[in-house]
Amino acid sequence: MSAQNWLLPDYLSDILPAEARRIEELRRRLLDLYRTHGFEMVTPPLVEYTDSLFAGQQDALFLQTCKLVDQISGRTMGVRADMTPQITRIDAHLLNREGVTRLCYCGSVLHAKPAGLLSDRELMQIGAEIYGYAGPEADYQVIELALESLSVAGVVNPRVDLNHPGITRALIEAFPAFANDIDTIYTYLKDKDVASLSSLLNQYPELPATIRTGLLALPQLYGGVEVLERAKQVLPDLEGVTAGLNALGEIVATLDSNLVSIDLADVTGYAYHSGVIFALYADGWHEALVRGGRYDNAGAVYGRARPATGFSLDLRKLSAGLTPAKASRAIRAPWSKDEALTANIKTLRAQGNIVVQEFPNSQFAVDEFVFEQELVFEAGAWILKDKK
Template sequence: MQNWLLPEYIQDMLPVEAWRVEKMRAQVLDLLKKSGYQLVAPPLLEYEESLLIADSADMDLRTFKLVDQLSGRTLALRADITPQVARIDAHLLNRQGVARLCYAGSVLHTIPAGLNRTRELLQIGAELYGHGGIESDLEIQQLMLQALALIGVEQVHLDLGHVGVFRALVQHAQLSKALENELFAALQSKDSTSLQALTEQLDSVLRSALRVLPTLYGSCDEVLARARKSLPDYPEVCAALSDLQTVSVKLHGAVASVGIDLADLRGYHYHSGMVFAAYHAGSHDAIALGGRYDDLGKSFGRARAATGFSMDLRLLYRLLPACAAQPGIRAPYLDDADLACEIATLRAAGEVVVVSLPGSVDYPDESLCNRELVLQGTRWQVVTMVN
C-alpha cells in the first residue's frame, strides 16, 4: 500500500479550499467577536469521561479512543467541541452571569457524520451560558443564520423542533428507560410500524400523542395548529409549542423558509429544549445544528442554562460557487531598494507578489501569476504577463 494514501473519508485541503475555508473561519469568528462572544481553544485530546457525556451511545460510537502512555488511562479524541466549552464554562471561567463563548477547531469521527462527509470536520460555533429564556435561543439562531449569510450560503431552510414535547409525554407515561429508548429510535426513523407496536399498552391519550408525533412536520402555523389539537395540554407541551410559535414569527423573513418537525429528536440525550437545524438544497445533511442543553453541565458538576450552534466549514465550502485563486504578480530577484519598496507597497494593498528565486524556472500557471513587475525607465511598474 502506498504510504501517501489517506484513510477512508479523510481528505487533504488543497490551496484554493484551504484559503477559502480559512477566510470563512475568520469571517464567522469576527462576527461572533463583535457580538460579544469570547474565543476559547480546548485541546484535541481529553480523558474519555470528559468527552462522553450523558451516556450518549451516539457520542461513544463516534469517538476515537486510545491509551495514555503516561497515566494508563483511556483518552479520547474529541468528536464535538461543545462538551469541552461547557467544561470551561463550569470550572475554568466559573462565571455567575451570562457567558458567551465561541470556538473553531478540528473534530474527528470514527464514522462519517453523513453522506459523502469527511471524518475530520472543521467545527465552528458559539455557546451561550447562564440564560434560560427564549431570548437566548433566538440570539443563537439569528447568529447562526447571520454567519451562513456572511460566508455566502443562501436560500437556507430552518427546521425547528423541541425535545421537551417528547420528554413530557415520556415522563407522564412513566415509561422504562428501555422503552423510552425504543420509542426514541422509532420516532427518529419515523418507523410507524414499530411505533404502533411499542405504544400498544399505553393509555389512549399518550398512545395517540406518540403515534401522531411523526406526522407533525411541515409549515409552522399548520403543524402548531395540529399539535395543539392532537397533543395533551400538559404545561410542558404548551410551553414548548408557545416557544416554537414565538421563534417562528421572529425568524420570519430572516431565512428562506421555516418549518417545524416535532419528531426530530437529534441529540435527544444531549439537548433539553428547543433544537434547530439549517438545510440547503446542495446538501443531503443539515449544514448547521444547535439547540438548548441545560442538563449538560451536570456532567461537570455545575448545571447551567445553555444553548448554542455549530457547523462544519468544510461542508459549507462545498455549497459555495467555485472561485479561482487570487492571481499574483511576479517580481525579479534583485538587490534593489526601490523594487523592495514597491513589493512591500503592493503586498500592503492586498496583492500577492511572488519573487522569482535565482536559477528557478517560472511556470505562471503554477505560481498563479498573471502580471509582473518590470523596470520602466526609473520606476517599477506592474504589467500584464505575455504568454
C-alpha cells in the same frame, strides 16, 4: 516502501489550496462576526481524558470518539468528537463567572465513524454558545446568529427547522413501561418510520390511546408554523407537551414565518437537549448545515449547572456546497537581489497585493493565482505593467 503509502484512511481527505483558502477565509469572517456580537473565543485542547469528554453525552459520544492511552498518567484519553462539552467545561469550571457568558470556538474534531455515506470523519467545527440565561431571548439570538453565519458565507434562502424534545419526552415518560424501548422509539421517530413505530406500540395493549395517538402523530406533524396549531389539537394535554409547544411558539413569533418549518419528529440529540432545538437547511446541501439548541444544566457534571444554548457547524461541509473558489489576482516578479526591486515588492505586499517571485530557470505551477501584472525593469527603474 509501499507504492500506495500516500493513501489516507477511509473518509479522511486532504484539503487542497483553493478549498483551504476559502475555509480559512470563512473561519476568519465568522469569528469576526461572533466577536461583534460580544462572543469571546476559547480554544480547548484536541485531546482530553474521556471522563471529561463524555460528560453529559456518554452514549452519544462514546462510539464516535477515538481513544488512546496517555503515556504520562496511564489514563484513557479521547480525540474530541464534539467541542461543545469542552466549551461547557470551560464555562463551568475555569471561567466560573456570574451572569451571562458568550463563548465562540473553532477547531478540528474527529469521528471514529462517518455520520453518513457522504460525511467526512474529520470536521472543522465552529460555533457559539450562551451560558447563564434561561429566557427565550438567548434562543432567538443564537438562531439569528446562525442565520447570519450562513448569510456571511454566501448561503441563500436558508430554512429554519424547529422542534422541542420535551414534547416527545413527555409522551414517553407518561408510560413508564417504555423504559427498555426508548432508544428504539426515538429511532423510528427520527426515520419517520410510522409502520415500525405502530408495530412496536401494539406490543403494549395497556398503552393509553392518547399516548399512542400522540406518538404516531409526531411524524406527521411537519410543515409550516401552522403545525403548532395542529399539534395542540392532536397531542394529549400533558404539561411537557404544552410547555414545549409554547416555547416553540415564542421562538416562531420572533422569526420570519416564511423561513420556518416545524418537525416534531426531528429528535436529534434528544438525550442532550433540554429546550428548543433547531437545524438550518439550504439548497445544495443534502443534510443540515447548522444544528443547535438549548442544553440547560449540561455543566452540572463539571460542578456547575447553568442554562445554555448555542449552535455549531462544519466549515468543510459548508465550503463544499458553495460555488468553486476563484483564483486570486497576483503580480509576477523576477528573482533578484536588487534593493530597489525588494523595496518595491515590500510596498506592494503592504498594500495587500500578492507578489510571487519566480526562481531562475523555473516556471510557476499554481492553481490559486492569476498573474495579470508583472514587475519589469525599464529605463532604470522597476515598474508595474499589465501582462500581455
